[in-house]
Amino acid sequence: MIDSELDWNYEATVDRIEAIIQQVESGELALEQVFEQFSVAVECLQECESFLARGKEQMNLSIELLDDQPDF
Secondary structure (H helix, E strand, O other): OOOOOOOOOHHHHHHHHHHHHHHHHHOOOOHHHHHHHHHHHHHHHHHHHHHHHHHHHHHHHHHHHHHOOOOO
16 A cells, blocks of 8 residues: 555656566566565555556546536
8 A cells, every 4th residue: 555645656666666577587586585576566556556546537527527517
């Protein structure tokens, strides 16, 4: 979950996921570390998905509000 909505950043989270992928692909991590990093990456992906879903919902609501405005 997102620890603090104010401190959380989508781009930084994506960067973290990419760094984890690079670590795993490097082959330098022990198997236990690969599993741990995989869990972190999945959590980060869920945070991103939740953020994007909220954004999409807000955009859809804004579009609905625009559609409900009378034509002038």
